[in-house]
Amino acid sequence: MTAKERLLSAAKDLLWDYGYEKMSPKDIQKKADVGQGSFYHHFESKESLAAQAVREISDDMQNTLSAVFETSKPPLERVKDYLKQPREALRGCRIGKLVQEVSVTHNSLLPPISEYFARLQQELALLLQCAQQEGAFPLEADATQLAAAISAAVQGGYVLSRALNDPKQMEMATSGILSMIEFMERRL
């Protein structure tokens, strides 16, 4: 890996564990085994590097999404598969945890994050609507609201897991949603 690639990779890791504000240029240089000179040769600033790192994280996560959503399974199964995905609950969401920082919502890091969540919700809503058209899910449900609730439960699962220092919180939150979906499926 080139120095530039190592810097990006290190930044992606540190953003996950430390967040944007607490991640210092020196932390990145040390983790990437790269000198200060190289850092500022390849990137204009910490924000510039972070913006590119967040862009890559968003792309990675959208690819993961595609792997779950673009299958031949019935639409509602794909929604359930999303809920059942393995997650590093205590580490937090690579992308969701960043939005709590003032320095992130007020700079160039936000757009790739918004993009990820917009796409997630859009795909979930679409799948739910398909399920409804196929008669696999109650028509009275509001697909858009449900999509928001599902993505919120996952993000909240991360928060609760960290707050209670217990990875099972994620499992409970997603299982709770899953149970409700299956209930609605049975009684349509």
Add this chain to the structure above:
Amino acid sequence: MTAKERLLSAAKDLLWDYGYEKMSPKDIQKKADVGQGSFYHHFESKESLAAQAVREISDDMQNTLSAVFETSKPPLERVKDYLKQPREALRGCRIGKLVQEVSVTHNSLLPPISEYFARLQQELALLLQCAQQEGAFPLEADATQLAAAISAAVQGGYVLSRALNDPKQMEMATSGILSMIEFMERRL
């Protein structure tokens, strides 16, 4: 208000908007209109002050919880009332947003936060079980899982609102859960 009270009040505000790491002693002093000398006269350190501020925030929020949960309404109504509470979605959860910071999960600030969420989930689960015993909610639902899902949806609502810079995300997430609960209520 005494200088000590002003310091605590300022810290509570800054924790909400800036978070723990980005909130500096100088920020607090300035907002409280108190000199550096006073700051370190009343508190040992930034962490010490923050710990006390978080303790108070947790207490405040538990009082808000009591106001919603300790009424004479039917149990399931109280759960719905919790979901319908007004929230400053874009500002984030006063307490939930803190747990994403490494410096918070690794120090004395976490316990009051854990306490709040533990109590929230316990009360929600209890109310759901009451509703089940009264025949107002399906027995096949797992109250503990649902309580986790409900509290997660609220926390996730905050995250999504900030990520998409749209306060309606909170409303959609909580309405989504609300709809599912009402669906289950109708078809028990």
Add this chain to the structure above:
DNA sequence: GTCTATAGCAGGATAGAC
């Protein structure tokens, strides 16, 4: 209790040699 002065250190970035 409150003030000002000061200290030590880290964050973020620049300069110029190699």
Add this chain to the structure above:
DNA sequence: GTCTATCCTGCTATAGAC
């Protein structure tokens, strides 16, 4: 492209006078 030296600022805290 990479290295070392250097700069300025802000963070966190201490010291000692009033």
